[in-house]
Amino acid sequence: MSKQDLMEEDTSWDLWIRTRDPEAGDILVQRYTPLVTYHVQRISSGLPRNVSRDDIMSLGLHGLFDALTKFDPSRDLKFDTYASFRIRGTIIDGLRKEDWLPRSSREKSKKLEDEITKLEQKLLRHATPEEIASHMGMSVDDVYQTVHEHYFSNVLSIDEKVNDDDDEGLKSFVIKDQETKTPEQRTLMTELVGDLITKINELNKNEQLVLNLFYTEEMTLTEIGEILSLSTSRISQIHSKALFKLRKLLASEIVDGGIL
Structure with a gap:
Protein backbone atom coordinates (compact mmCIF):
# COMPACT_ATOMS: atom_id res chain seq x y z
CA MET A 1 0.00 0.00 0.00
CA SER A 2 1.38 3.41 -1.01
CA LYS A 3 1.91 6.30 1.38
CA GLN A 4 -1.03 8.12 -0.23
CA ASP A 5 -3.28 5.09 0.29
CA LEU A 6 -2.24 4.88 3.94
CA MET A 7 -3.03 8.56 4.45
CA GLU A 8 -6.42 8.11 2.78
CA GLU A 9 -7.19 5.10 4.99
CA ASP A 10 -6.17 6.99 8.16
CA THR A 11 -8.37 9.92 7.14
CA SER A 12 -11.26 7.58 6.41
CA TRP A 13 -10.89 5.89 9.79
CA ASP A 14 -10.86 9.28 11.53
CA LEU A 15 -14.02 10.42 9.73
CA TRP A 16 -15.74 7.10 10.27
CA ILE A 17 -14.98 6.92 13.99
CA ARG A 18 -15.94 10.55 14.66
CA THR A 19 -18.95 11.09 12.39
CA ARG A 20 -19.83 7.74 10.76
CA ASP A 21 -19.27 9.46 7.41
CA PRO A 22 -20.86 7.25 4.69
CA GLU A 23 -18.17 7.97 2.10
CA ALA A 24 -15.45 7.10 4.60
CA GLY A 25 -17.34 3.91 5.42
CA ASP A 26 -17.49 2.95 1.74
CA ILE A 27 -13.73 3.47 1.41
CA LEU A 28 -13.06 1.20 4.41
CA VAL A 29 -15.45 -1.47 3.09
CA GLN A 30 -13.60 -1.47 -0.24
CA ARG A 31 -10.27 -1.59 1.57
CA TYR A 32 -11.21 -4.68 3.60
CA THR A 33 -13.39 -6.55 1.09
CA PRO A 34 -10.38 -8.75 0.11
CA LEU A 35 -10.32 -9.92 3.75
CA VAL A 36 -13.95 -11.00 3.38
CA THR A 37 -13.14 -12.78 0.10
CA TYR A 38 -10.30 -14.65 1.82
CA HIS A 39 -12.56 -16.05 4.56
CA VAL A 40 -15.35 -16.81 2.10
CA GLN A 41 -12.95 -18.90 0.00
CA ARG A 42 -11.69 -20.84 3.00
CA ILE A 43 -15.12 -21.57 4.47
CA SER A 44 -16.67 -22.35 1.08
CA SER A 45 -14.13 -25.13 0.53
CA GLY A 46 -16.10 -27.30 2.97
CA LEU A 47 -19.58 -26.49 1.70
CA PRO A 48 -21.74 -28.46 -0.73
CA ARG A 49 -22.19 -27.23 -4.28
CA ASN A 50 -25.76 -26.06 -3.68
CA VAL A 51 -24.62 -23.28 -1.32
CA SER A 52 -24.33 -19.97 -3.18
CA ARG A 53 -20.93 -18.28 -2.95
CA ASP A 54 -22.78 -14.96 -3.32
CA ASP A 55 -24.83 -15.72 -0.19
CA ILE A 56 -21.65 -16.50 1.75
CA MET A 57 -20.07 -13.27 0.49
CA SER A 58 -23.14 -11.32 1.58
CA LEU A 59 -22.86 -12.78 5.08
CA GLY A 60 -19.15 -11.92 5.15
CA LEU A 61 -19.77 -8.31 4.13
CA HIS A 62 -22.39 -8.05 6.86
CA GLY A 63 -19.75 -9.26 9.31
CA LEU A 64 -17.30 -6.67 8.00
CA PHE A 65 -19.80 -3.84 8.49
CA ASP A 66 -20.54 -5.16 11.99
CA ALA A 67 -16.80 -5.06 12.71
CA LEU A 68 -16.49 -1.50 11.38
CA THR A 69 -19.40 -0.40 13.55
CA LYS A 70 -18.15 -2.00 16.77
CA PHE A 71 -14.38 -1.60 16.42
CA ASP A 72 -12.69 0.48 19.10
CA PRO A 73 -9.33 1.79 17.80
CA SER A 74 -8.23 2.71 21.33
CA ARG A 75 -7.80 -0.97 22.15
CA ASP A 76 -4.55 -2.73 21.44
CA LEU A 77 -5.99 -4.84 18.66
CA LYS A 78 -5.49 -4.73 14.89
CA PHE A 79 -8.66 -4.26 12.87
CA ASP A 80 -7.74 -7.14 10.55
CA THR A 81 -7.72 -9.52 13.53
CA TYR A 82 -10.95 -8.15 14.99
CA ALA A 83 -12.72 -8.15 11.62
CA SER A 84 -11.65 -11.73 10.88
CA PHE A 85 -13.44 -12.98 13.99
CA ARG A 86 -16.56 -11.01 13.13
CA ILE A 87 -16.57 -12.07 9.47
CA ARG A 88 -16.08 -15.78 10.21
CA GLY A 89 -18.57 -15.68 13.07
CA THR A 90 -21.27 -14.04 10.96
CA ILE A 91 -20.79 -16.51 8.12
CA ILE A 92 -20.92 -19.56 10.39
CA ASP A 93 -23.93 -18.25 12.33
CA GLY A 94 -25.69 -17.55 9.03
CA LEU A 95 -24.95 -21.03 7.71
CA ARG A 96 -26.30 -22.62 10.88
CA LYS A 97 -29.50 -20.55 10.87
CA GLU A 98 -30.16 -21.30 7.19
CA ASP A 99 -29.57 -25.04 7.78
CA TRP A 100 -27.33 -25.18 4.70
CA LEU A 101 -27.29 -28.99 4.57
CA ASP A 177 -18.09 -28.81 28.89
CA GLN A 178 -15.76 -26.07 30.10
CA GLU A 179 -14.21 -28.14 32.89
CA THR A 180 -10.54 -28.96 33.06
CA LYS A 181 -9.60 -32.03 31.06
CA THR A 182 -9.38 -35.22 33.08
CA PRO A 183 -6.17 -37.30 33.03
CA GLU A 184 -7.99 -39.75 30.76
CA GLN A 185 -8.91 -36.98 28.31
CA ARG A 186 -5.35 -35.64 28.29
CA THR A 187 -4.02 -39.13 27.64
CA LEU A 188 -6.55 -39.59 24.83
CA MET A 189 -5.58 -36.24 23.30
CA THR A 190 -1.89 -37.18 23.38
CA GLU A 191 -2.67 -40.48 21.68
CA LEU A 192 -4.84 -38.71 19.12
CA VAL A 193 -2.12 -36.24 18.20
CA GLY A 194 0.32 -39.12 17.78
CA ASP A 195 -2.17 -41.02 15.63
CA LEU A 196 -2.83 -37.95 13.49
CA ILE A 197 0.88 -37.42 12.89
CA THR A 198 1.23 -41.05 11.85
CA LYS A 199 -1.78 -40.91 9.54
CA ILE A 200 -0.73 -37.60 7.97
CA ASN A 201 2.69 -39.07 7.25
CA GLU A 202 0.93 -41.87 5.35
CA LEU A 203 -0.66 -39.36 2.94
CA ASN A 204 1.04 -38.69 -0.37
CA LYS A 205 3.19 -35.57 -0.78
CA ASN A 206 0.50 -33.49 -2.51
CA GLU A 207 -2.08 -34.31 0.18
CA GLN A 208 0.35 -33.43 2.97
CA LEU A 209 1.31 -30.18 1.24
CA VAL A 210 -2.31 -29.13 0.63
CA LEU A 211 -3.27 -29.78 4.27
CA ASN A 212 -0.22 -27.90 5.50
CA LEU A 213 -0.83 -24.87 3.27
CA PHE A 214 -4.56 -24.80 4.02
CA TYR A 215 -4.57 -25.36 7.78
CA THR A 216 -1.12 -24.17 8.89
CA GLU A 217 -0.35 -21.43 6.39
CA GLU A 218 -4.07 -20.54 6.10
CA MET A 219 -3.97 -20.19 2.33
CA THR A 220 -7.04 -20.48 0.11
CA LEU A 221 -7.52 -23.36 -2.31
CA THR A 222 -7.02 -20.93 -5.19
CA GLU A 223 -3.67 -19.75 -3.78
CA ILE A 224 -2.57 -23.35 -3.23
CA GLY A 225 -3.53 -24.15 -6.82
CA GLU A 226 -1.35 -21.33 -8.08
CA ILE A 227 1.62 -22.66 -6.11
CA LEU A 228 1.17 -26.24 -7.33
CA SER A 229 0.10 -25.18 -10.86
CA LEU A 230 -3.19 -27.04 -10.45
CA SER A 231 -6.79 -25.92 -10.82
CA THR A 232 -8.80 -24.93 -7.76
CA SER A 233 -11.16 -27.85 -8.36
CA ARG A 234 -8.20 -30.26 -8.42
CA ILE A 235 -6.87 -28.83 -5.14
CA SER A 236 -10.36 -29.16 -3.65
CA GLN A 237 -10.40 -32.82 -4.70
CA ILE A 238 -6.97 -33.45 -3.10
CA HIS A 239 -8.17 -31.69 0.06
CA SER A 240 -11.34 -33.83 0.21
CA LYS A 241 -9.38 -37.04 -0.38
CA ALA A 242 -6.95 -36.19 2.41
CA LEU A 243 -9.79 -35.50 4.85
CA PHE A 244 -11.47 -38.73 3.78
CA LYS A 245 -8.36 -40.69 4.70
CA LEU A 246 -8.26 -38.98 8.09
CA ARG A 247 -12.01 -39.14 8.67
CA LYS A 248 -11.96 -41.71 11.49
CA LEU A 249 -9.65 -39.58 13.60
CA LEU A 250 -11.00 -36.16 12.59
CA ALA A 251 -14.73 -36.86 12.61
CA SER A 252 -15.09 -39.63 15.18
CA GLU A 253 -12.38 -38.88 17.72
CA ILE A 254 -12.41 -35.07 17.70
CA VAL A 255 -16.09 -34.29 17.23
CA ASP A 256 -17.89 -37.27 18.70
CA GLY A 257 -15.31 -38.37 21.22
CA GLY A 258 -15.61 -35.35 23.49
CA ILE A 259 -11.98 -34.37 23.19
CA LEU A 260 -12.87 -30.75 22.43
Missing part, protein backbone atom coordinates in the same frame (compact mmCIF):
# COMPACT_ATOMS: atom_id res chain seq x y z
CA PRO A 102 -30.77 -30.30 3.59
CA ARG A 103 -32.31 -33.16 5.57
CA SER A 104 -31.92 -35.46 2.58
CA SER A 105 -28.19 -34.73 2.50
CA ARG A 106 -27.90 -35.31 6.25
CA GLU A 107 -29.70 -38.65 5.88
CA LYS A 108 -27.43 -39.56 2.96
CA SER A 109 -24.39 -38.65 5.03
CA LYS A 110 -25.57 -40.70 8.03
CA LYS A 111 -26.39 -43.68 5.80
CA LEU A 112 -22.94 -43.48 4.19
CA GLU A 113 -21.20 -43.46 7.58
CA ASP A 114 -23.26 -46.46 8.71
CA GLU A 115 -22.51 -48.38 5.52
CA ILE A 116 -18.79 -47.57 5.74
CA THR A 117 -18.76 -48.98 9.27
CA LYS A 118 -20.51 -52.16 8.15
CA LEU A 119 -18.19 -52.59 5.16
CA GLU A 120 -15.05 -52.09 7.24
CA GLN A 121 -16.28 -54.56 9.85
CA LYS A 122 -16.69 -57.07 7.05
CA LEU A 123 -13.29 -56.30 5.49
CA LEU A 124 -11.53 -55.98 8.88
CA ARG A 125 -9.70 -52.91 7.56
CA HIS A 126 -10.35 -49.40 6.29
CA ALA A 127 -12.31 -49.43 3.04
CA THR A 128 -11.01 -47.53 0.05
CA PRO A 129 -13.16 -44.82 -1.58
CA GLU A 130 -13.52 -47.07 -4.62
CA GLU A 131 -14.79 -49.98 -2.49
CA ILE A 132 -17.25 -47.70 -0.70
CA ALA A 133 -18.48 -46.24 -3.98
CA SER A 134 -19.03 -49.72 -5.40
CA HIS A 135 -20.76 -50.89 -2.22
CA MET A 136 -23.08 -47.85 -2.19
CA GLY A 137 -23.68 -47.65 -5.93
CA MET A 138 -22.39 -44.09 -6.14
CA SER A 139 -19.43 -42.33 -7.72
CA VAL A 140 -16.13 -41.88 -5.92
CA ASP A 141 -16.49 -38.09 -6.15
CA ASP A 142 -19.87 -38.33 -4.39
CA VAL A 143 -18.26 -40.36 -1.62
CA TYR A 144 -15.62 -37.67 -1.08
CA GLN A 145 -18.19 -34.87 -1.17
CA THR A 146 -20.61 -36.57 1.23
CA VAL A 147 -17.90 -37.36 3.79
CA HIS A 148 -16.59 -33.79 3.48
CA GLU A 149 -20.05 -32.31 4.08
CA HIS A 150 -20.60 -34.62 7.06
CA TYR A 151 -17.35 -33.49 8.64
CA PHE A 152 -18.11 -29.82 8.05
CA SER A 153 -21.63 -30.17 9.47
CA ASN A 154 -20.08 -31.57 12.66
CA VAL A 155 -17.82 -28.53 12.87
CA LEU A 156 -20.80 -26.19 12.47
CA SER A 157 -22.72 -28.06 15.17
CA ILE A 158 -20.30 -26.86 17.84
CA ASP A 159 -22.18 -24.33 19.97
CA GLU A 160 -20.75 -20.94 19.00
CA LYS A 161 -22.03 -17.45 19.63
CA VAL A 162 -20.80 -13.89 19.53
CA ASN A 163 -20.43 -12.46 23.00
CA ASP A 164 -20.83 -8.69 22.63
CA ASP A 165 -19.78 -8.15 26.24
CA ASP A 166 -16.40 -9.80 25.76
CA ASP A 167 -13.53 -7.48 26.69
CA GLU A 168 -12.00 -7.79 23.25
CA GLY A 169 -15.32 -7.92 21.44
CA LEU A 170 -14.13 -11.06 19.71
CA LYS A 171 -15.80 -14.27 18.75
CA SER A 172 -16.42 -16.45 21.80
CA PHE A 173 -16.53 -20.17 21.17
CA VAL A 174 -18.81 -21.75 23.77
CA ILE A 175 -18.49 -25.47 24.23
CA LYS A 176 -20.74 -27.16 26.74
Whole structure:
Protein backbone atom coordinates (compact mmCIF):
# COMPACT_ATOMS: atom_id res chain seq x y z
CA MET A 1 0.00 0.00 0.00
CA SER A 2 1.38 3.41 -1.01
CA LYS A 3 1.91 6.30 1.38
CA GLN A 4 -1.03 8.12 -0.23
CA ASP A 5 -3.28 5.09 0.29
CA LEU A 6 -2.24 4.88 3.94
CA MET A 7 -3.03 8.56 4.45
CA GLU A 8 -6.42 8.11 2.78
CA GLU A 9 -7.19 5.10 4.99
CA ASP A 10 -6.17 6.99 8.16
CA THR A 11 -8.37 9.92 7.14
CA SER A 12 -11.26 7.58 6.41
CA TRP A 13 -10.89 5.89 9.79
CA ASP A 14 -10.86 9.28 11.53
CA LEU A 15 -14.02 10.42 9.73
CA TRP A 16 -15.74 7.10 10.27
CA ILE A 17 -14.98 6.92 13.99
CA ARG A 18 -15.94 10.55 14.66
CA THR A 19 -18.95 11.09 12.39
CA ARG A 20 -19.83 7.74 10.76
CA ASP A 21 -19.27 9.46 7.41
CA PRO A 22 -20.86 7.25 4.69
CA GLU A 23 -18.17 7.97 2.10
CA ALA A 24 -15.45 7.10 4.60
CA GLY A 25 -17.34 3.91 5.42
CA ASP A 26 -17.49 2.95 1.74
CA ILE A 27 -13.73 3.47 1.41
CA LEU A 28 -13.06 1.20 4.41
CA VAL A 29 -15.45 -1.47 3.09
CA GLN A 30 -13.60 -1.47 -0.24
CA ARG A 31 -10.27 -1.59 1.57
CA TYR A 32 -11.21 -4.68 3.60
CA THR A 33 -13.39 -6.55 1.09
CA PRO A 34 -10.38 -8.75 0.11
CA LEU A 35 -10.32 -9.92 3.75
CA VAL A 36 -13.95 -11.00 3.38
CA THR A 37 -13.14 -12.78 0.10
CA TYR A 38 -10.30 -14.65 1.82
CA HIS A 39 -12.56 -16.05 4.56
CA VAL A 40 -15.35 -16.81 2.10
CA GLN A 41 -12.95 -18.90 0.00
CA ARG A 42 -11.69 -20.84 3.00
CA ILE A 43 -15.12 -21.57 4.47
CA SER A 44 -16.67 -22.35 1.08
CA SER A 45 -14.13 -25.13 0.53
CA GLY A 46 -16.10 -27.30 2.97
CA LEU A 47 -19.58 -26.49 1.70
CA PRO A 48 -21.74 -28.46 -0.73
CA ARG A 49 -22.19 -27.23 -4.28
CA ASN A 50 -25.76 -26.06 -3.68
CA VAL A 51 -24.62 -23.28 -1.32
CA SER A 52 -24.33 -19.97 -3.18
CA ARG A 53 -20.93 -18.28 -2.95
CA ASP A 54 -22.78 -14.96 -3.32
CA ASP A 55 -24.83 -15.72 -0.19
CA ILE A 56 -21.65 -16.50 1.75
CA MET A 57 -20.07 -13.27 0.49
CA SER A 58 -23.14 -11.32 1.58
CA LEU A 59 -22.86 -12.78 5.08
CA GLY A 60 -19.15 -11.92 5.15
CA LEU A 61 -19.77 -8.31 4.13
CA HIS A 62 -22.39 -8.05 6.86
CA GLY A 63 -19.75 -9.26 9.31
CA LEU A 64 -17.30 -6.67 8.00
CA PHE A 65 -19.80 -3.84 8.49
CA ASP A 66 -20.54 -5.16 11.99
CA ALA A 67 -16.80 -5.06 12.71
CA LEU A 68 -16.49 -1.50 11.38
CA THR A 69 -19.40 -0.40 13.55
CA LYS A 70 -18.15 -2.00 16.77
CA PHE A 71 -14.38 -1.60 16.42
CA ASP A 72 -12.69 0.48 19.10
CA PRO A 73 -9.33 1.79 17.80
CA SER A 74 -8.23 2.71 21.33
CA ARG A 75 -7.80 -0.97 22.15
CA ASP A 76 -4.55 -2.73 21.44
CA LEU A 77 -5.99 -4.84 18.66
CA LYS A 78 -5.49 -4.73 14.89
CA PHE A 79 -8.66 -4.26 12.87
CA ASP A 80 -7.74 -7.14 10.55
CA THR A 81 -7.72 -9.52 13.53
CA TYR A 82 -10.95 -8.15 14.99
CA ALA A 83 -12.72 -8.15 11.62
CA SER A 84 -11.65 -11.73 10.88
CA PHE A 85 -13.44 -12.98 13.99
CA ARG A 86 -16.56 -11.01 13.13
CA ILE A 87 -16.57 -12.07 9.47
CA ARG A 88 -16.08 -15.78 10.21
CA GLY A 89 -18.57 -15.68 13.07
CA THR A 90 -21.27 -14.04 10.96
CA ILE A 91 -20.79 -16.51 8.12
CA ILE A 92 -20.92 -19.56 10.39
CA ASP A 93 -23.93 -18.25 12.33
CA GLY A 94 -25.69 -17.55 9.03
CA LEU A 95 -24.95 -21.03 7.71
CA ARG A 96 -26.30 -22.62 10.88
CA LYS A 97 -29.50 -20.55 10.87
CA GLU A 98 -30.16 -21.30 7.19
CA ASP A 99 -29.57 -25.04 7.78
CA TRP A 100 -27.33 -25.18 4.70
CA LEU A 101 -27.29 -28.99 4.57
CA PRO A 102 -30.77 -30.30 3.59
CA ARG A 103 -32.31 -33.16 5.57
CA SER A 104 -31.92 -35.46 2.58
CA SER A 105 -28.19 -34.73 2.50
CA ARG A 106 -27.90 -35.31 6.25
CA GLU A 107 -29.70 -38.65 5.88
CA LYS A 108 -27.43 -39.56 2.96
CA SER A 109 -24.39 -38.65 5.03
CA LYS A 110 -25.57 -40.70 8.03
CA LYS A 111 -26.39 -43.68 5.80
CA LEU A 112 -22.94 -43.48 4.19
CA GLU A 113 -21.20 -43.46 7.58
CA ASP A 114 -23.26 -46.46 8.71
CA GLU A 115 -22.51 -48.38 5.52
CA ILE A 116 -18.79 -47.57 5.74
CA THR A 117 -18.76 -48.98 9.27
CA LYS A 118 -20.51 -52.16 8.15
CA LEU A 119 -18.19 -52.59 5.16
CA GLU A 120 -15.05 -52.09 7.24
CA GLN A 121 -16.28 -54.56 9.85
CA LYS A 122 -16.69 -57.07 7.05
CA LEU A 123 -13.29 -56.30 5.49
CA LEU A 124 -11.53 -55.98 8.88
CA ARG A 125 -9.70 -52.91 7.56
CA HIS A 126 -10.35 -49.40 6.29
CA ALA A 127 -12.31 -49.43 3.04
CA THR A 128 -11.01 -47.53 0.05
CA PRO A 129 -13.16 -44.82 -1.58
CA GLU A 130 -13.52 -47.07 -4.62
CA GLU A 131 -14.79 -49.98 -2.49
CA ILE A 132 -17.25 -47.70 -0.70
CA ALA A 133 -18.48 -46.24 -3.98
CA SER A 134 -19.03 -49.72 -5.40
CA HIS A 135 -20.76 -50.89 -2.22
CA MET A 136 -23.08 -47.85 -2.19
CA GLY A 137 -23.68 -47.65 -5.93
CA MET A 138 -22.39 -44.09 -6.14
CA SER A 139 -19.43 -42.33 -7.72
CA VAL A 140 -16.13 -41.88 -5.92
CA ASP A 141 -16.49 -38.09 -6.15
CA ASP A 142 -19.87 -38.33 -4.39
CA VAL A 143 -18.26 -40.36 -1.62
CA TYR A 144 -15.62 -37.67 -1.08
CA GLN A 145 -18.19 -34.87 -1.17
CA THR A 146 -20.61 -36.57 1.23
CA VAL A 147 -17.90 -37.36 3.79
CA HIS A 148 -16.59 -33.79 3.48
CA GLU A 149 -20.05 -32.31 4.08
CA HIS A 150 -20.60 -34.62 7.06
CA TYR A 151 -17.35 -33.49 8.64
CA PHE A 152 -18.11 -29.82 8.05
CA SER A 153 -21.63 -30.17 9.47
CA ASN A 154 -20.08 -31.57 12.66
CA VAL A 155 -17.82 -28.53 12.87
CA LEU A 156 -20.80 -26.19 12.47
CA SER A 157 -22.72 -28.06 15.17
CA ILE A 158 -20.30 -26.86 17.84
CA ASP A 159 -22.18 -24.33 19.97
CA GLU A 160 -20.75 -20.94 19.00
CA LYS A 161 -22.03 -17.45 19.63
CA VAL A 162 -20.80 -13.89 19.53
CA ASN A 163 -20.43 -12.46 23.00
CA ASP A 164 -20.83 -8.69 22.63
CA ASP A 165 -19.78 -8.15 26.24
CA ASP A 166 -16.40 -9.80 25.76
CA ASP A 167 -13.53 -7.48 26.69
CA GLU A 168 -12.00 -7.79 23.25
CA GLY A 169 -15.32 -7.92 21.44
CA LEU A 170 -14.13 -11.06 19.71
CA LYS A 171 -15.80 -14.27 18.75
CA SER A 172 -16.42 -16.45 21.80
CA PHE A 173 -16.53 -20.17 21.17
CA VAL A 174 -18.81 -21.75 23.77
CA ILE A 175 -18.49 -25.47 24.23
CA LYS A 176 -20.74 -27.16 26.74
CA ASP A 177 -18.09 -28.81 28.89
CA GLN A 178 -15.76 -26.07 30.10
CA GLU A 179 -14.21 -28.14 32.89
CA THR A 180 -10.54 -28.96 33.06
CA LYS A 181 -9.60 -32.03 31.06
CA THR A 182 -9.38 -35.22 33.08
CA PRO A 183 -6.17 -37.30 33.03
CA GLU A 184 -7.99 -39.75 30.76
CA GLN A 185 -8.91 -36.98 28.31
CA ARG A 186 -5.35 -35.64 28.29
CA THR A 187 -4.02 -39.13 27.64
CA LEU A 188 -6.55 -39.59 24.83
CA MET A 189 -5.58 -36.24 23.30
CA THR A 190 -1.89 -37.18 23.38
CA GLU A 191 -2.67 -40.48 21.68
CA LEU A 192 -4.84 -38.71 19.12
CA VAL A 193 -2.12 -36.24 18.20
CA GLY A 194 0.32 -39.12 17.78
CA ASP A 195 -2.17 -41.02 15.63
CA LEU A 196 -2.83 -37.95 13.49
CA ILE A 197 0.88 -37.42 12.89
CA THR A 198 1.23 -41.05 11.85
CA LYS A 199 -1.78 -40.91 9.54
CA ILE A 200 -0.73 -37.60 7.97
CA ASN A 201 2.69 -39.07 7.25
CA GLU A 202 0.93 -41.87 5.35
CA LEU A 203 -0.66 -39.36 2.94
CA ASN A 204 1.04 -38.69 -0.37
CA LYS A 205 3.19 -35.57 -0.78
CA ASN A 206 0.50 -33.49 -2.51
CA GLU A 207 -2.08 -34.31 0.18
CA GLN A 208 0.35 -33.43 2.97
CA LEU A 209 1.31 -30.18 1.24
CA VAL A 210 -2.31 -29.13 0.63
CA LEU A 211 -3.27 -29.78 4.27
CA ASN A 212 -0.22 -27.90 5.50
CA LEU A 213 -0.83 -24.87 3.27
CA PHE A 214 -4.56 -24.80 4.02
CA TYR A 215 -4.57 -25.36 7.78
CA THR A 216 -1.12 -24.17 8.89
CA GLU A 217 -0.35 -21.43 6.39
CA GLU A 218 -4.07 -20.54 6.10
CA MET A 219 -3.97 -20.19 2.33
CA THR A 220 -7.04 -20.48 0.11
CA LEU A 221 -7.52 -23.36 -2.31
CA THR A 222 -7.02 -20.93 -5.19
CA GLU A 223 -3.67 -19.75 -3.78
CA ILE A 224 -2.57 -23.35 -3.23
CA GLY A 225 -3.53 -24.15 -6.82
CA GLU A 226 -1.35 -21.33 -8.08
CA ILE A 227 1.62 -22.66 -6.11
CA LEU A 228 1.17 -26.24 -7.33
CA SER A 229 0.10 -25.18 -10.86
CA LEU A 230 -3.19 -27.04 -10.45
CA SER A 231 -6.79 -25.92 -10.82
CA THR A 232 -8.80 -24.93 -7.76
CA SER A 233 -11.16 -27.85 -8.36
CA ARG A 234 -8.20 -30.26 -8.42
CA ILE A 235 -6.87 -28.83 -5.14
CA SER A 236 -10.36 -29.16 -3.65
CA GLN A 237 -10.40 -32.82 -4.70
CA ILE A 238 -6.97 -33.45 -3.10
CA HIS A 239 -8.17 -31.69 0.06
CA SER A 240 -11.34 -33.83 0.21
CA LYS A 241 -9.38 -37.04 -0.38
CA ALA A 242 -6.95 -36.19 2.41
CA LEU A 243 -9.79 -35.50 4.85
CA PHE A 244 -11.47 -38.73 3.78
CA LYS A 245 -8.36 -40.69 4.70
CA LEU A 246 -8.26 -38.98 8.09
CA ARG A 247 -12.01 -39.14 8.67
CA LYS A 248 -11.96 -41.71 11.49
CA LEU A 249 -9.65 -39.58 13.60
CA LEU A 250 -11.00 -36.16 12.59
CA ALA A 251 -14.73 -36.86 12.61
CA SER A 252 -15.09 -39.63 15.18
CA GLU A 253 -12.38 -38.88 17.72
CA ILE A 254 -12.41 -35.07 17.70
CA VAL A 255 -16.09 -34.29 17.23
CA ASP A 256 -17.89 -37.27 18.70
CA GLY A 257 -15.31 -38.37 21.22
CA GLY A 258 -15.61 -35.35 23.49
CA ILE A 259 -11.98 -34.37 23.19
CA LEU A 260 -12.87 -30.75 22.43
